Amino acid sequence: MMRVGIIGAGVIGTVHARLIDSLADRAKLAAVVDLDQEKAAALADRYGATAYTELADALADPEVTAYSVCVPSGLHPEVAAQVINAGKSVLVEKPLAITMDGADQVAEAAQEAGVTVGVVSQRRFQPAARCIRSAIDDGLLGRLTSAVVESPLWRSQEYYESGDWRGTLTLDGGGALMNQGIHALDLMIWLMGRPVCVSAHSGCIAHTDIEVEDVVGATITFESGAIGVFLATTAANPGLPIRLAFHGDGGVIVMDDERITQFTTTVTDSPPTPPSSEAAESIDAAHRAQYADFLQAIGDHREPFVTVADGRLSLQVVLAIYESARTGRPVELPAGK
Numbered sequence: 001m002m003r004v005g006i007i008g009a010g011v012i013g014t015v016h017a018r019l020i021d022s023l024a025d026r027a028k029l030a031a032v033v034d035l036d037q038e039k040a041a042a043l044a045d046r047y048g049a050t051a052y053t054e055l056a057d058a059l060a061d062p063e064v065t066a067y068s069v070c071v072p073s074g075l076h077p078e079v080a081a082q083v084i085n086a087g088k089s090v091l092v093e094k095p096l097a098i099t100m101d102g103a104d105q106v107a108e109a110a111q112e113a114g115v116t117v118g119v120v121s122q123r124r125f126q127p128a129a130r131c132i133r134s135a136i137d138d139g140l141l142g143r144l145t146s147a148v149v150e151s152p153l154w155r156s157q158e159y160y161e162s163g164d165w166r167g168t169l170t171l172d173g174g175g176a177l178m179n180q181g182i183h184a185l186d187l188m189i190w191l192m193g194r195p196v197c198v199s200a201h202s203g204c205i206a207h208t209d210i211e212v213e214d215v216v217g218a219t220i221t222f223e224s225g226a227i228g229v230f231l232a233t234t235a236a237n238p239g240l241p242i243r244l245a246f247h248g249d250g251g252v253i254v255m256d257d258e259r260i261t262q263f264t265t266t267v268t269d270s271p272p273t274p275p276s277s278e279a280a281e282s283i284d285a286a287h288r289a290q291y292a293d294f295l296q297a298i299g300d301h302r303e304p305f306v307t308v309a310d311g312r313l314s315l316q317v318v319l320a321i322y323e324s325a326r327t328g329r330p331v332e333l334p335a336g337k
């Protein structure tokens with residue numbers, strides 16, 4: 001039984017506590033850290049864990065071997081590095097960081113400490129996303145030519161006012177893309193391959209008193225030559241499904257939220273059946289699957305399914321999109337790293 005802890009007892013920290021509790025055959029929530037004593041105590045009490053307001057105190061307990069980092073995004077690197085430097089494994093919520101220096105701080109700490117470090121991107125664990133990955137890997141779409149990926153969500157003004165850090169450049173690091181759209185962008189990168197050039201526009205249209213965008217559109221050229229069109233917004237009231245459509249010269253496949261809604265291939269007469277709508281798993285189930293993979297990776301001394309390098313690449317593309325939107329010029333991405 002692995003004893004694990006959570007740093008940040010807010011919205012997603014509470015979800016992590018529930019996920020850990022649902023994996024009771026493998027893990028036990030033993031520590032909850034939050035600067036806010038009441039929040040730490042409330043969550044810790046619910047699961048019989050110890051509450052801390054000082055991370056250093058929590059890290060002194062040798063029985064706790066891994067932590068989830070669920071603090072505001074801009075704090076991920078320093079908090080994750082502190083956990084890693086204490087010789088403990090860490091699952092960092094998305095985004096890994098909001099600057100490349102931050103991402104590198106985590107990568108360097110992980111390399112030196114030799115502990116397991118993962119980055120949350122739970123949508124990679126959805127059966128529909130896995131189905132698309134298999135269809136692409138098995139050549140059922142032929143040669144990938146293009147993709148259209150949309151994250152048309154709604155976040156109210158009250159949402160941005162619900163936390164001091166939301167919608168700020170220093171702690172959120174960005175808006176509809178850095179916070180929400182990164183889920184769909186990460187899937188797009190996982191499925192289409194490495195981006196080499198982006199061209200983008202962004203704006204803040206429907207919200208006030210935030211420092212970040214609520215609409216961003218980008219075209220992305222991938223290493224293969226395929227072209228992607230990407231849109232993320234938090235200004236589409238009341239929101240539409242996150243939709244990913246992949247097109248090849250041998251087939252097309254479309255995912256709406258957690259379901260495959262279209263799959264046609266001309267490559268074979270007997271294509272595999274995509275997961276049924278009933279088999280579609282909620283985003284919560286995918287998050288649980290990622291947590292289970294993280295625990296398994298620690299036990300097996302292997303890399304988790306979503307690595308620091310994966311989180312770093314997604315961040316690099318997010319930042320390239322922002323740079324292009326800011327400068328009005330296409331931004332090339334370095335190859336390989």
Ligand SMILES: NC(=O)c1ccc[n+]([C@@H]2O[C@H](COP(=O)([O-])OP(=O)(O)OC[C@H]3O[C@@H](n4cnc5c(N)ncnc54)[C@H](O)[C@@H]3O)[C@@H](O)[C@H]2O)c1
Binds near residue numbers: 007012094120
């Ligand atoms: N994977 C997902 O689907 C998903 C969903 C929501 C949020 N997130 C990510 O989770 C992170 C947190 O988001 P949230 O919505 O839970 O925020 P939140 O504001 O609800 O919670 C953050 C908590 O961190 C605490 N905190 C701040 N600084 C701290 C520190 N130095 N040490 C300890 N505690 C500290 C705050 O008191 C607060 O309780 C963000 O990075 C966000 O992007 C991921």
